[in-house]
Amino acid sequence: MSKGKDRVPQRERRTITIDKDLEAKLRDLQGQLIMAGNKSWSLSAILNGVILAGIIGSSKLGKEDWKIIKSFLKKNNVNLKRYPIKDYIENLSNI
Numbered sequence: 001m002s003k004g005k006d007r008v009p010q011r012e013r014r015t016i017t018i019d020k021d022l023e024a025k026l027r028d029l030q031g032q033l034i035m036a037g038n039k040s041w042s043l044s045a046i047l048n049g050v051i052l053a054g055i056i057g058s059s060k061l062g063k064e065d066w067k068i069i070k071s072f073l074k075k076n077n078v079n080l081k082r083y084p085i086k087d088y089i090e091n092l093s094n095i
Contacts, residue, residue: 019076033046
């Protein structure tokens with residue numbers, strides 16, 4: 001058997017630009033998950049989880065939620081202070 005067939009594919013490294021406010025929220029989420037679960041969480045794991053949650057949860061977003069997203073994409077400005085991450089932390093920590 002060839003060794004090449006047994007290898008797990010490597011993840012590709014990507015470079016992206018993240019809005020400062022979004023990065024701060026992601027870092028806050030990362031810190032809270034680390035404290036809640038006493039294990040390490042990389043920023044890329046947090047970002048991948050948030051993206052996946054967004055894709056899965058997008059069917060549950062209301063019209064106002066989509067307006068906020070559209071506004072952010074157009075103006076690159078959003079107020080995240082009114083969106084607590086407590087539920088996200090609790091749900092992910094309990095898995």
